[in-house]
Amino acid sequence: VTVATDELEVVVRRSPLLIEFRDAGTHQPINSDERPMAYDSKGHLANMLFDPKAGNFIAVSKKLGFDEHFYGLGEKAARLDKRRGSFVNWNSDTPGYTEGKDPIYQTIPFYLGLQHGAAYGIFFDNSYRSYFDFGRSSQQRAWFGAEGGELNYYFFYGPSIKKILNRYADLTGHMPLPPKWALGNQQSRWSYYPDTMVEQVVREYRERDLPLDVIYLDIDYMRGYRVFTFDQQRFPNPKALTDRLARQGIKLVTIVDPGVKHDPPGASSDGRYFVFEQGLEKNYFQRRSNGELFVPRVWPGESVFVDYTLPEARRWWGDLFRVYLDNGVAGIWNDMNEPSDFVDQTGKNQLDVVSYDNGERTTHAKNRNTFALLMARATYEGLERLRPEQRPYIITRAGYAGIQRYATMWTGDTNSTWDALALNIPMFTTLGLSGEPFIGSDVGGFIGRGNGELLVRSYQVSFLAPFCRNHKTSDGYDQEPWRFGKYYEDIIRKYLKLRYELLPFLYTTLEQAHRTGIPLFRPLLLNYQNDPNTYNIDDQFMVGEDLLVAPILKPDVTRRLVYLPPGAWYDYWTNRKYAGGTMIYVDAPLDTVPLFVRAGAMIPTVPPRNFVGERPDDTITFNIYPDDKGWAEGTLYEDDGVSPAYKNGGLRRTMVTARRDGRGFAVSVDVVEGQYNPGVRKLNFIVAGQRSTSITRVKT
Secondary structure (H helix, E strand, O other): OEEEOOOEEEEEEEOOEEEEEEEOOOOOEEEEEEEEEEEEOOOHHHHHHOOOOOOOEEEEEEEOOOOOEEEEOOOOOOOOOOOOOEEEEOOOOOOOOOOOOOOOOEEOOEEEEEEOOEEEEEEEOOOOOEEEEOOOOOOOEEEEEEOOOOOOEEEEEOOOHHHHHHHHHHHHOOOOOOOHHHHOOEEOOOOOOOHHHHHHHHHHHHHOOOOOOEEEEOHHHOEOOEOOOOOOOOOOOHHHHHHHHHOOOOEEEEEOOOOEEOOOOOOOOOOOOHHHHHHHHHOOEOEEOOOOEOOOEEOOEEEEOEOOOOHHHHHHHHHOOHHHHOOOOOEEEEOOOOOOOOOOOOOHHHOOEEEOOOOOOEEHHHHHHHHHHHHHHHHHHHHHHHOOOOOOOEEEOOEEOOHHHOOEEEOOOOEOOHHHHHHHHHHHHHHHOOOOOOEEEEEOOOEOOOOHHHHHHHHHHHOOOOEEEEOOOOOOOOOOOOOOOHHHHHHHHHHHHHHHHOHHHHHHHHHHHHHHOOOOEEOHHHHOOOOHHHOOOOOOEEEOOOEEEOOOOOOOOOEEEEEEOOOEEEEOOOOOEEEOOEEEEEEOOOOOOOEEEEOOEEEEEOOOOOOOOOOOOOEEEEEEEOOOOOEEEEEEEEOOOOOHHHHHOOOEEEEEEEEEEOOEEEEEEEEEEOOOOOOOOEEEEEEOOOOOOOEEEEEO
């Protein structure tokens, strides 16, 4: 049987059952089954392949291309190209993970295959524990399978990776725009308390002229780790605190874990706990198959988890956030939502937990990997209901495919080591290739002790990541930007200031990610798919189409090789122009990260500031980097940065082009979309490397 479209042919051989996907124009195979799809109710197939002691097992085996590369699978502590790797998807609390540790926090069963410059994608929509093997166990096949559920997968044909990411976002959901302040610098610790310490940290930032938009409260702000409460000794007046912070341009984000303290009336001496009592009364908590309440242990001690598969429970949970919003809290941090259980981190303690699941009453085996997704959904929808005039801001540690609809994510409890820093780039780019555009890590690492050099080099990676947050464990050496002395602090300030100057460019690129599914933080191969030299570069990255960054990822290194893809490139710091398609040596003293701009680009910037909204964007500078033909173009996206009005035309998209005109340049500024009015402002135009170049004509 052949199913044909304008672009794709799907050929199904019925006996034995084999499926092949072909290009409709050339009729050449793109992806082919190596053996029939398999279902085994007794686990014999599973035992034959890898012995996971599974019951029901389903699997798909694909022919392995001789030069086939594999990307994606979400959050993996692995290099960019997953060829010859094997991976497990099972959301797991894994503090201090290192390269090769698998699984870790998230499950995104979506991957990209790339061979001879043409790409395809496969999304295996199965929430059971799943397995992916990209030629590690066989020279003949790449295969994927799961320990239950349906053999249900979606096939995407490019041949462009960007097209696949766009279609994947259409299927699983586009990231909504976060508030613009979420792109600002963020500071956290387990934990800042009492309220006076929170204010002291903010005061240090302001007095030291270090930009900051957000500060976090970790678990110690609560009364005995009870979510939706404040400790009255440490935080006697949360609303007064958030008001004082707001006057300094600072937003407060609080952690909210899924563990609700098991706290029946009279069980503790410090008052009744309304969240537990309400949830128990309404029967919103998870239970075991025998009907008993499921009682794991997390930070509050004995706890319960909400059954987020219940629509009524999700709405109840979302409405609980009123206590935070009434106290001026700006965003919510969902942590420990794999879900973590101190009794047993593998999930074995939860095997007989039953969830509603649309009336099917399915077990933890199916629902573990979607627990965080549904918790984030409940949180997002609650904030959206309670505060409809503002965009929700949520960050999450765990997730499943589609998590981008509800939350920013970060890479969990990393180490303060150079190896962990080097993992940032392939992890960030892989998440972007897996449908999650708004990503980041704990700048400087979470666990252990770093030093000033490591912290500086960490900021030189994260100052252009969407999520830029310094976070540290309670027993780790302090690592706010000033902790290692003025020399390191001055360098960090330089990069934070540069981040805020580049906010128009970053926000424009983030909006593209919202609209198209193409991430802000990119591997080089995403922009240069036809260049095989980019296929396994995981120590460089690009921001959008135009910026290329090659950070230093080892100690005591001040020079490195940088690959410049085809085309011409400008050194951001010197404006020196290089021909691409080659490797170059670049000096990189500690205060310099190798940073290049694509010739033909135009980068919008604003004067530096200490927080988003400190001053209006009434002066915008377009930095012009002409190509060899004297041409450059760029886009500026704008909206109010706060409300959801952008969804209904409350935006402005401006195209700016420049071309060489005699001894100068002619510039054209055209509003191509939207009704948002940013007000009167001054536009500056600077041509890179040509101080005396004049702008001969500006057309608006």
